[in-house]
Amino acid sequence: MYDMFSTDLKLADYIHVSNPENYSGNQVVSSICRELKQHRQSVSNKDIILRLITLIEAEQDANQHDAYLKALEYVVYSTPDDLD
Template sequence: MHDVSYTHVTLADYILTEDPELLVENETVTRIYKNLKKQKEVVTHKDIILCLIQKIEQESDTDKQDIYLEALEYVVYRTPDDDIV
C-alpha cells in the first residue's frame, strides 16, 4: 500500500480539474510538481509556491512571467490555510 501525502492528494484534487480556463495553470503546476518530486520525496505547497516565485523573478519574458504569476495565484488560492497551533 502506498503512503499518499496530504499535499499529493490536495494537488491531485485541483490539478485534475476540468475547467478549461485553468489549463495553463494546471500544466504549469503539474510540471513544477513533477520536477520537484524528482528532487524531493515530499513536495509541499510551499515548495511549489517558492519555485513559482523564483521562476517569476528569473524570467525575462513577460508572457512567461504572467503564466507563472497566474499559476502562483492558482496555487495560493487553492492551498489550505496552515494550521495555527
C-alpha cells in the same frame, strides 16, 4: 473593478485539493510538481509556491512571467490557510 471574492474564491473552493499532484488543471503547476518530485520524495504546496516565486523573479519573457503569476494564484487560492 475586478470582484475577486465572487469569482476567484468560488474557484478556489472548487479546485481545493490537499495533494499538489492533483493540480492537473494547471499545466505549469503540474510541470513544477514533476520537477520537484525528481529531487524529493514529497512535494508540498509551499515547495511549489517557493519555486514559482523563484521563476517569477528570474523570468524575462512577459508571457511566461504571466503564466507563472497565474500559476502562483492558482496554488495560493488552492492552499488552505495555516490556522496554527
